[in-house]
Amino acid sequence: MEKILIVDDERNVHYSFRRVFGNEYEVISAFSGAEALEKATDETLRLVLMDVRMPGRDGLDTLHALKQLRPELPVIIMTAFASAETAIRATTLDAEDYVVKPVDVDSLKRLIATVLRRRAPQPAPAELPVVALDNSAVPILGHSRVMQEVYKIIGKSAARDVTVLITGESGTGKELVARALHTYSRRDKGPFLAINCAAIPETLLESELFGYERGAFSGATEAHPGKFELAHGGTLFLDEIGDMPPMLQSKLLRVLQERELYRLGAREPRRVDVRIIAATNQDLESLIRSGRFREDLYYRLNVVRIVLPPLREREQDVLLLAEHFLRLHRRSDAQGPQGFTDDAKRKLLEYSWPGNVRELENVIAAAVLHARGRLITAEDLVLTEVSLRPAEAAATSPPPAGTTLESLFAQHAGNVFATTERLLIAMALDLSRCNQVQAARLLGISRNVLRDRMKRYGL
Ligand SMILES: Nc1ncnc2c1ncn2[C@@H]1O[C@H](COP(=O)(O)OP(=O)(O)OP(=O)(O)O)[C@@H](O)[C@H]1O
Ligand SMILES: [Mg+2]
Known part of the structure; x- marks a missing residue:
């Protein structure tokens, strides 16, 4: 069991925390700042949960001293009221997080678990790296060999600005992988936009993707940028690309080749800087053979291919x-x-x-x-x-x-x-x-x- 230290001057606080956390953690108590500093010398201590308002040594001073003593030890601060000042000071003093009393037990539990997980010593590298992409931003799970291969391709292609085609059966995680590619790329501060080519009727899909100028069609009372423009500096995820109508396939090909597009009704092209990731659960090769998917577009998209294996494999x-x-x-x-x-x-x-x-x-x-x-x-x-x-x-x-x-x-x-x-x-x-x-x-x-x-x- 991991050891956590509760610092509070009120006895009943210790009593209730022991009841709540006693099953999961070894809970030890300190009733003052001085006592907290003494107990923090214990090397096996993993986390401190501390009230900032205590008689004698002030909680923030204690936090400061604790951080000097054990910089790596995470400290979660509790306070009876949310004051911006305390919160800001606690943060500059490197508190892990800040919770307001009365604390919500479930969210505190989750917070503690997250902090401990983040700080957990890295296990020695086994033959297979354990859960390669267990980043909280993109939780792709899986130890299997086939997924290890997928992680490697994501790792190698994320930072290069290449177009990626993700294929795999329905529900295999294509969208998750597309997001991971964005998150691990240099475009991660830019937008990630997704559009499902199968879910939108052709005419609407066209204006959604390419945008339109005022007066381009009846009802276009104002100019409107499309997803390509909105994703500028980021990533555009074209989901179910196999369902894209032929006319739009040609327009997409043009954007990929020229890196510019015409809004509907526009005379002048606009430059766009967007990384394209496409996905489909259809067999594009056979769509090409039956003339429903452009071969030249396929080659433009299929620069890097990620094949997501079905779960049964x-x-x-x-x-x-x-x-x-x-x-x-x-x-x-x-x-x-x-x-x-x-x-x-x-x-x-x-x-x-x-x-x-x-x-x-x-x-x-x-x-x-x-x-x-x-x-x-x-x-x-x-x-x-x-x-x-x-x-x-x-x-x-x-x-x-x-x-x-x-x-x-x-x-x-x-x-x-x-x-x-x-x-x-x-x-x-x-x-x-x-x-x-x-x-x-x-x-x-x-x-x-x-x-x-x-x-x-x-x-
Ligand atoms: N390796 C994984 N680890 C954790 N969660 C996963 C994993 N793969 C898929 N999921 C989850 O499964 C669900 C389906 O994934 P996702 O939407 O990415 O699939 P998809 O391939 O895009 O499916 P579809 O073809 O039906 O659109 C999501 O909730 C996703 O978070
Ligand atoms: Mg999907």
């Missing part, structure tokens, strides 16, 4: 990501599940994850709502697609001779319905904090039906 990362999403979606009351049963882990590993990381996140978020115990069980994990792993594939196909579609449907539709029904009921109970009248109303069923289903599903 990085089994190693599944549990890591699952734990991450569990922490992310855990209920704030700390009552929620803390981990997974072995069966649940097996189920996560055996599944084929057609929706990749996004699907995993959704499944974990639902399971957190669903779970009743300290651990998420296999039952709590509602997987929507039939797994196509060999064992199960053998069980489902080929169907025994004489199987009709009707009989297959009858057999499986019941499961789908029951699973969904159980999930919805569990969620409604959760949302209504187990108030059955309210839950029944949410679900649009009577209270009697609700009771019956709760019994049936063991809720």
Whole structure:
């Protein structure tokens, strides 16, 4: 357990902090500044949480002395009122952070965890660098070899101003990688703008990207810069590039070649300094073959290619990501599940994850709502697609001779319905904090039906 020091002159403060943090940390106490300085000589001490208003030696003086003694020791300051002066002085004295009493326990817990993580001694480099891009700005997780390769390409291409094409199935993290490329580039102070080429109708997409001059079309009462101009000095992320209409493909190609563009209705070109990152989950090579994507544009975009592997090819990362999403979606009351049963882990590993990381996140978020115990069980994990792993594939196909579609449907539709029904009921109970009248109303069923289903599903 990591050791933290609480400095406060009020006994009840120590009492409540011990109750709140006692399970996670070894809590030691000091009741004055002098005592704090004495205890801070303990080399194993990891963090100090200190009230600034104490009789005798003032908290800020103590902070100053502490920082001289142990410059690397993080100190979080607490105060009864938010005074700009104290905050500013505490910051110039290198306090880690500053919280106002009465403190919100959950956010303080998070703060302490973050500070400790940041200060944690770097583990000795193993064969694989552990979580290569665990920067809080861009939390891309994954230890697998394939992701290690992705990190390397990001690292190598981020700072060079090259155009990058990111491909991968839906939900594999393409947008996350695009953001990482921006964050680690020299353009990180500039804007990062994203536009989804599949979600916007062609004419609108054109004016969104290139902007327009006043009077360019009816309704254009004022000139308007497009995303290219707005992203000047930064990065423009063209998502779902495979869906870009042919006319716009030509215009985009021109921008990439000339580094200038014409707003709709403009006579003069404008220069733009934008780095382009494009992404798609389609097979651009086959779109080229069928004449739906320009080959010359493809070569312009595909200067550096990052291929994100589907989740089923990085089994190693599944549990890591699952734990991450569990922490992310855990209920704030700390009552929620803390981990997974072995069966649940097996189920996560055996599944084929057609929706990749996004699907995993959704499944974990639902399971957190669903779970009743300290651990998420296999039952709590509602997987929507039939797994196509060999064992199960053998069980489902080929169907025994004489199987009709009707009989297959009858057999499986019941499961789908029951699973969904159980999930919805569990969620409604959760949302209504187990108030059955309210839950029944949410679900649009009577209270009697609700009771019956709760019994049936063991809720
Ligand atoms: N390696 C990862 N570590 C942590 N979170 C991830 C990782 N990969 C993806 N995610 C999360 O999964 C979700 C989906 O990722 P993202 O939106 O980047 O996928 P995408 O490839 O752009 O999907 P789509 O093709 O559907 O747009 C996001 O919430 C993202 O934060
Ligand atoms: Mg995306």
